Amino acid sequence: MSGIVAALMAIGAFFMFVAAIGVLRMPDVFMRLSASAKASTLGASSLLLAAAVHFYDFAIATRIVAIIAFIVMTVPVAAHMLGRAAYLSNVALWKGTVRDDLRGRYDVEGRILKDSGQRREEDGEDGEEG
């Protein structure tokens, strides 16, 4: 039992460390966001799971499952909103970025995506919003 707990904690600490290194060393907001969101979700979930295995109690396991479910639901949402806000406020991309599909296609003032290939005529003016 103790071995499983130690292994889960080691995995969790490793992934959280990787997330922090990513946030420190990546060249761009969006890459930092990507590194932080995914690795920190796995790291925190793994550490909390170690606590669930260690205490081996139904009430605590329920609590921990609730925390993990909340983390898994909210971290991607927060990362998406933050990335969108960063893009809309014209944060500079990394100079080695190869492609940026939204450049020149997104009307920042009206929050409207201009003609994106597969949109049909009858969709009207206000295509995709938000």
Add this chain to the structure above:
Amino acid sequence: MNLPHFVFYIILPTLSIAILCAFVRLVRGPSLPDRVVALDLMGTLAIGILASYAIATEQTAYLDVAITLVLIVFLGTVAFAYYIQREERK
């Protein structure tokens, strides 16, 4: 080496160095979204530290703190994202 020693000598120092890295990004970050990303990561790291500390000290009350912290970190990040967008539209 028993479990509390493992936590105190390996897990918690690793997480502390991680929180330090995030803090360096929080101080240096060229733009506001950079700082918010670092703050969000620091909150998640604090949740990890709380879980490890709960295991090391056998105190389950730290997990209740972790629940509250998860909620606050999410709300904080979303509020900052709204703020960044609002600031841009003006």
